[in-house]
Amino acid sequence: MKKWRWGLALAAAGLTMPTAAFADDPSVTDAIRAVDAVWVILAAVLVFFMQAGFALLEAGVTRMKNAGHIAGKNVLSFAIATLVFWAAGFAFSxxxxxxxxxxxGFFLDTSDDSIGNLFSSLSFTDVPMGAKFLFQAVFAGVSLAIMWGGIAERAKLIxxxxxxxxFIGLIYPVIAHWVWGGGWLASLGMQDFAGxxxxxxxxxxxxxVGAxxxxxxxxxxxxxxxxNLIPGHNTVYAVLGVIIxxxxxxxxxxxxxxxxxxxFFPYVAMTTNLAAAAGAVAALLTCWLVLKKPDIGYMLNGVLAALVAITASCAYVKPWAAVVIGAIAGCFMVFSVLFFDRVAKVDDPVGAFSVHGVAGIWGTLSTGFFxxxxxVEKLGVGKPGLFYGGGFTQLGVQALGLVASFAFVFAASFLVLYAxxxxxxxxxxxxEExxxxxxxxxxxSGYPEQLPHGGAYLKAR
Structure with missing residues (x-):
């Protein structure tokens, strides 16, 4: 056998040997830490890329005359979120x-090696503080991006x-601290793995609240x-947005x-994917049954609702439960959109509360069942669900966390937006509208060719 083949064989053998055998080897420990750091940064980049998905989805389901504004505000929104989260939000959270x-931990400086001593809630992982901050910053950016869907096509830029x-400086960090930052809900064992x-x-x-x-x-x-239905201008954009x-x-x-x-992380990826697939099918079938047409928009929102729901429970539930959670989220979303549109008369152009609020509620409760x-033993958070003989304890903790979180965010958002x-x-x-x-x-205009005289009148403004 040639030398390079021997080298490959030895490398493969080394990868298959138990890591524990080298646990006391500093070089191996450093390598594991480096790989974990790379994975966290890569995951953060994937979450950041979701901003492109929001831009395409929201622009696609709204009208052509607002497309540039709606897509562009995702850049502005993420920029604001990054700066404010660095200055104050990360410390509060x-x-x-x-x-x-x-x-x-205000105005975070990760070049200071002692900075990690101020963040006990993040000490469960040994990845560098810069990776921890980046990962949490893109999460905060997603939360803010969700908000703008409810006020699309009619809000001032200011x-x-x-x-x-x-929101990023004072509202979002409170709930983040309660659940993930060692706060009172964390001490009760609230299970919300990814948000x-x-x-x-x-x-x-x-x-x-904004809507x-x-x-x-x-x-x-x-x-x-x-x-009245106000149709979006580009279904293909919306589809691409959801895929992203x-x-x-x-x-x-x-x-x-x-x-x-x-x-563990491949397992979480698997439950996530199963739920999303179930949500797509369930939402389309539910819409077909209720509205007599298999509407593409409902299917897309079914994917997102299922992903929102499994976000809390992806690490706590078995694959079959992930399918159930995703399917129920897709069904709930259809009825929620119809309720707010036809009964409550709340104009939510992208279904932001139905997809992220209602599905978020169901997803958070689902760990109390499944x-x-x-x-649960592996993660060390909370107790088993009702269907595994755990009783109502965990379900009660989840419900308490939901009520407290919703009440705070609703009241705080109302006060800020009303002011x-x-x-x-x-x-x-x-x-202007x-x-x-x-x-x-x-x-x-995002589509100047569609304007009178090719948009020439804009040049005279």
Missing amino acids: FGDGTSWIGTH VYFVFGTL STVVHLQGGTAAL MLLGPRIGKYNKDGTS LWFGWFGFNAGSTFMAKGT AAPDL IKKLVGLRISRE IIGLDVSEHGA
Whole structure:
């Protein structure tokens, strides 16, 4: 056998040998730490790429005259989230402090080797602090991105600056600290592995408040209260957006393991994928049964609702339970969208609260039903679910966490948005809304060729 073949054989043999045999070898420990760090950074990049998914999805399901604005605000939103989370949000979320809020680690400087001493809640993983911060920052950015869907096509640009800053700096970190930062819900054993409550319920709840305070888009409801469909301008964009979000979710959930070693992160990726697939099929069939048409938009939202739901439970449940959780989330989403559109008369253009709020609630509760004893023991958080003989204890903790989180985020978001409404206004004028945000806010169109005279009149403005 040639020398290079012997080399490959020896390398393969080395990879198959138990890591524990080299546990005392500093070089092996450093290598494991480095691989874990690379995995966390890669997962963070996948989550960051979800911003592209939000841009395509939201632009696709809204009208052409607002497409550039809606896609572009994802860049602005993530930029604001990154800066504010670095300055204050990360410290409030994960810094050592009280059971209610963190009080250390502001204006994070990861070049200081002692900085990790201020973040006991993140000491479960040995990856560098910079990787921890980046991963949590992109999570906060996703939560803020969710909010904008509920106020699409009618909000002033200034709202993104003011509410985005206060949401990432003061609202999001409170729930993050309660659940993930060593707060009071963490001490009770609340199970939210990757953020059905921390990320998605928060963003969805803020979107609901925003939609309620802004009111419906012009032409959405008739005088008799009946609802009109305002179709999006590009279904293909929406499909591509959901595929990107599905792709990015592997970083979202599997990345939350914070380790590449072993079999755990592939398991989380598997349950995530199973749930998403079940949500797509269940939502399409439910829509077909209820509305008599297999609507593509509902199928897309079914994927996202299922992904939101499995985000809390992906590490705690068996594969069969992941399928059930995803399917139920897809069904719930259809009825929730119809309820808010036709009964509650809340104009949520992308179904943000139904997809991220309602599905987030179900996903958080689902561990109280389906959390498997062996997985709970492995993770060391909370207790097994009701269907495994665990009683109602874990379900009660999950419900308490949901009620407290929803109440805080709803009240805080309402106060902030109401203050903005009174001080500078939330909504653009009727004329600006009719023209579209691309032109009225930015003086340019995402599709200039579709405008009169190829958009030449814009040059004279």
